[in-house]
Amino acid sequence: MGLVAREADGPGSEPLTKQDFEALAQFRFGIRHYLRLSEEIVRADGLTPQQYQLMLALKGFPGRDWATVRELAERLQLRHHSVGELVNRAQSQGLVERAADPDDGRVVRVHLTSAGQRVLGRLSSLHRAQLLRMQTVLTLPSWSEPPEKGRATPE
Numbered sequence: 001m002g003l004v005a006r007e008a009d010g011p012g013s014e015p016l017t018k019q020d021f022e023a024l025a026q027f028r029f030g031i032r033h034y035l036r037l038s039e040e041i042v043r044a045d046g047l048t049p050q051q052y053q054l055m056l057a058l059k060g061f062p063g064r065d066w067a068t069v070r071e072l073a074e075r076l077q078l079r080h081h082s083v084g085e086l087v088n089r090a091q092s093q094g095l096v097e098r099a100a101d102p103d104d105g106r107v108v109r110v111h112l113t114s115a116g117q118r119v120l121g122r123l124s125s126l127h128r129a130q131l132l133r134m135q136t137v138l139t140l141p142s143w144s145e146p147p148e149k150g151r152a153t154p155e
Helices: 018-044 049-057 069-076 080-092 116-135
Strands: 098-099 108-112
Touching: 018 080, 018 116, 049 069, 049 080, 049 098, 049 108, 049 116, 069 080, 069 108, 080 098, 108 116
Parallel strands: none
Antiparallel strands: 098 108
16 A cells, blocks of 8 residues: 555645645755755765665664664665665664664664764754755645635636
């Protein structure tokens, strides 16, 4: 089951106005602009955007400071084997480490190392500063009110 709703009827199915298209385009521009700047910030530190996302997913995992490869694959929306390779590369750089789960030897936990924590802290501070500068561009679009049924719309 996909995440994209494709219903023809229901909330949000009204025809979009020119203003709606402009709002969507501006929001999409803001997202892409942020992602490009994020890539530049991360690459300047010698990492790939995927490595930064991996570390952020680990540090931001709800309720604990570790995650399994399966959980990371879900968070990053990548295939399990791709995340395994990503973890291998990050581990070879000293950013993350694997450890056996003390309660279940079949489970492998992925943790940030202290070096990974430092790198993530520095990069995330730069990302936060960039997001603060872009607040107006990254605000969710405000939608125009759809016309009431049976009422003519101005042309």
